[in-house]
Amino acid sequence: MLEIKGLAVKLEEEDKQILKGVDLSVEAGSVHAIMGPNGSGKSTLSYVLSGRDGYEVTDGTATLEGEDLLEMDVEERAAAGLFLAFQYPVEIPGVGNMTFLRTALNAQRKARGEEEISAGDFLKLIRAKAKDLKIDAEMLKRPVNVGFSGGEKKRNEILQMAMLEPKMCILDETDSGLDVDAMKLVSDGVNALRDEGRAFLVITHYQRLLDHIQPDVVHIMADGRIVKSGGPDLALEVEKNGYTDILTEVA
Amino acid sequence: MAAPAVKQDATEARIAGLTLPDGAGWATDARNDALSRLREMGLPNRRDEYWRYTDPTSLTQATAPRAAIFDDRDEAPVFGEIDKLKIIFVDGVFDAKRSDPLELAGLEIERLSDAMATDIHWAKDLYGQREKAGQNPVARPLAALNTAFADDGIVIRATGKAEKPVCFIYLHRDETSDAILHHLVKVEPGAEMTLLEVGPAAARFNKCMEIDVADTGAFHHVRAQGRDHERRAATHIFARVGSESLYKSFTLTANGVMTRNEHVIEIVGNDASAHVAGAALGDGANAPFHHDDTVFITHDAVNCESRQVFKKVLRNGAEGVFQGKILVKEGAQKTDGYQISQSLLLDDDSTFQAKPELEIYADDVACSHGSTTGAIDETALFYLRSRGVPTDIATDLLVLAFLAEAIEEIDSEALRDDIVARLMHWLERRRQG
Numbered sequence: 001m002l003e004i005k006g007l008a009v010k011l012e013e014e015d016k017q018i019l020k021g022v023d024l025s026v027e028a029g030s031v032h033a034i035m036g037p038n039g040s041g042k043s044t045l046s047y048v049l050s051g052r053d054g055y056e057v058t059d060g061t062a063t064l065e066g067e068d069l070l071e072m073d074v075e076e077r078a079a080a081g082l083f084l085a086f087q088y089p090v091e092i093p094g095v096g097n098m099t100f101l102r103t104a105l106n107a108q109r110k111a112r113g114e115e116e117i118s119a120g121d122f123l124k125l126i127r128a129k130a131k132d133l134k135i136d137a138e139m140l141k142r143p144v145n146v147g148f149s150g151g152e153k154k155r156n157e158i159l160q161m162a163m164l165e166p167k168m169c170i171l172d173e174t175d176s177g178l179d180v181d182a183m184k185l186v187s188d189g190v191n192a193l194r195d196e197g198r199a200f201l202v203i204t205h206y207q208r209l210l211d212h213i214q215p216d217v218v219h220i221m222a223d224g225r226i227v228k229s230g231g232p233d234l235a236l237e238v239e240k241n242g243y244t245d246i247l248t249e250v251a
Numbered sequence: 252m253a254a255p256a257v258k259q260d261a262t263e264a265r266i267a268g269l270t271l272p273d274g275a276g277w278a279t280d281a282r283n284d285a286l287s288r289l290r291e292m293g294l295p296n297r298r299d300e301y302w303r304y305t306d307p308t309s310l311t312q313a314t315a316p317r318a319a320i321f322d323d324r325d326e327a328p329v330f331g332e333i334d335k336l337k338i339i340f341v342d343g344v345f346d347a348k349r350s351d352p353l354e355l356a357g358l359e360i361e362r363l364s365d366a367m368a369t370d371i372h373w374a375k376d377l378y379g380q381r382e383k384a385g386q387n388p389v390a391r392p393l394a395a396l397n398t399a400f401a402d403d404g405i406v407i408r409a410t411g412k413a414e415k416p417v418c419f420i421y422l423h424r425d426e427t428s429d430a431i432l433h434h435l436v437k438v439e440p441g442a443e444m445t446l447l448e449v450g451p452a453a454a455r456f457n458k459c460m461e462i463d464v465a466d467t468g469a470f471h472h473v474r475a476q477g478r479d480h481e482r483r484a485a486t487h488i489f490a491r492v493g494s495e496s497l498y499k500s501f502t503l504t505a506n507g508v509m510t511r512n513e514h515v516i517e518i519v520g521n522d523a524s525a526h527v528a529g530a531a532l533g534d535g536a537n538a539p540f541h542h543d544d545t546v547f548i549t550h551d552a553v554n555c556e557s558r559q560v561f562k563k564v565l566r567n568g569a570e571g572v573f574q575g576k577i578l579v580k581e582g583a584q585k586t587d588g589y590q591i592s593q594s595l596l597l598d599d600d601s602t603f604q605a606k607p608e609l610e611i612y613a614d615d616v617a618c619s620h621g622s623t624t625g626a627i628d629e630t631a632l633f634y635l636r637s638r639g640v641p642t643d644i645a646t647d648l649l650v651l652a653f654l655a656e657a658i659e660e661i662d663s664e665a666l667r668d669d670i671v672a673r674l675m676h677w678l679e680r681r682r683q684g
Binding site for chain 2: 050051052053073074075077078079083084086089090092093094095099100101103104105107108111143144160164
């Protein structure tokens with residue numbers, strides 16, 4: 001599904017190398033987790049894959065189902081099936097949540113040469129999905145993320161994911177700022193989307209989220225590289241001993 | 252103090268081509284008075300402080316510059332879905348045949364010339380009177396010119412609650428038309444009406460509207476200025492607002508090489524509310540765009556509220572101007588005055604100039620004003636694009652979001668929806684070139 005080879009990235013504005021050769025292969029149907037200390041480059045990886053400004057790829061490749069992601073515009077990546085659940089979902093005053101989602105869904109469909117969804121079908125679909133995530137109708141009517149609590153914002157991210165049905169979902173510290181109940185809701189939402197044709201890359205500091213969204217593979221990232229990969233046990237090891245042991249071991 | 256010679260010459264050149272309408276009845280005095288005031292002031296030029304950001308030349312010169320007619324046949328008309336009484340003007344001339352009969356429960360509607368031909372008429376106490384009062388402390392010579400020479404217009408007296416809006420539809424059919432219209436509106440105590448205006452009116456349009464909202468009256472005004480790229484307009488609204496009354500005006504402007512909209516409101520009764528809002532979209536790609544909102548609100552009563560909300564979206568060298576003033580007179584305690592003017596510049600070529608002013612002579616008031624100029628929020632843009640919304644559509648969504656605060660000033664949901672729908676369509680049309 002997602003193939004990253006030797007990906008090296010620096011900041012556009014300053015001479016600072018953030019990613020120093022990342023290799024990662026996420027197969028369809030699997031859940032991979034990336035853990036790592038602050039500043040290791042986890043979030044940068046998610047931004048670069050989604051096409052955010054401010055980064056320069058100096059080496060390497062990233063493909064989604066064989067298509068060169070790095071050559072695509074941000075919106076093309078989305079239409080190709082990439083989705084990033086933001087660590088800090090953006091508030092957009094004046095743009096209604098429903099308008100936003102319908103515009104996005106139809107734009108993606110159009111880009112893929114599919115029929116646009118009718119207003120009625122859209123309404124039915126979003127009501128059903130919102131209900132699963134305990135998002136009430138009032139929240140849907142409000143401007144995107146405006147006045148939402150931290151938990152509501154994250155649930156809204158998952159709702160978008162459920163509506164857009166991407167192939168490759170990247171969750172960037174979706175657990176940050178969530179209480180236990182919200183984390184369960186969000187995780188249930190993600191788990192409901194697990195599917196043979198879909199893959200997940202879950203970026204997190206803590207093992208806690210991985211209790212709910214159980215990964216197939218866990219990677220440890222440090223200083224711009226993936227330094228160790230293993231099974232779910234690796235996450236438990238991090239939780240117990242911190243990163244220091246692992247980093248010393250691979251140094 | 253008479254105007255300097257250069258101004259006198261320019262003024263005489265302009266009025267040489269105009270004739271005072273005859274058979275004016277009681278209006279003759281008002282016209283002559285306005286004419287002598289105009290000569291005293293002289294038409295504005297670039298050196299006037301009040302015209303520092305807008306060059307009045309094309310509005311004051313003897314003949315109207317040519318303006319091509321905009322083809323809007325493939326567009327749904329503004330207010331098209333709204334049930335309304337239609338009053339149609341073609342190049343500034345009332346067209347009785349195409350208009351609805353001037354009859355609506357709760358309203359008395361007449362053509363200006365008919366009102367002027369009636370010896371005893373309420374309009375006598377309004378025509379030129381608000382305009383004259385509004386010349387102080389700032390001169391508005393184009394309005395005086397209007398009072399002197401306007402030979403068409405509509406007068407409306409609201410005596411009850413009008414069941415539907417009255418809509419002035421200004422058609423532009425002649426590329427060289429030069430129209431001067433003067434309307435009067437008097438809202439009696441407890442009465443309520445909505446006035447809509449739509450269309451370019453002429454190649455050059457000078458419009459003056461005098462409005463008197465009596466105690467406990469309510470007046471709603473929603474206007475969409477025509478989309479003809481080369482059209483020019485100088486409009487003045489003079490309103491007097493009585494106690495416990497409501498005055499609300501919203502203007503949508505897209506296109507127009509030159510627009511100067513002046514709004515002069517005097518709040519004279521306690522517990523009244525006056526809101527003026529505007530949303531302007533300017534794209535200098537097809538023709539230059541210059542849009543100037545000049546607002547002067549005077550608080551001369553206790554416990555009144557006023558709001559000025561003006562938003563401009565500018566690109567390809569478009570120019571926006573806002574001059575807004577809140578004057579709180581001595582004794583106008585508990586005044587709540589709010590003023591915001593904001594521009595969204597979509598490129599580096601466009602400019603926005605703002606002159607917000609507060610002048611306060613009462614000590615127990617809450618007045619705030621703010622003015623900002625900014626670009627599209629890149630973070631929001633990225634967020635929308637990351638969900639698959641193409642850049643141009645995402646930009647338009649953010650443009651609409653930016654304008655929302657001004658559009659929210661329209662009370663009627665149906666009118667608000669109509670304005671938003673038209674805006675979305677126009678943005679879409681521009682996207683598709």
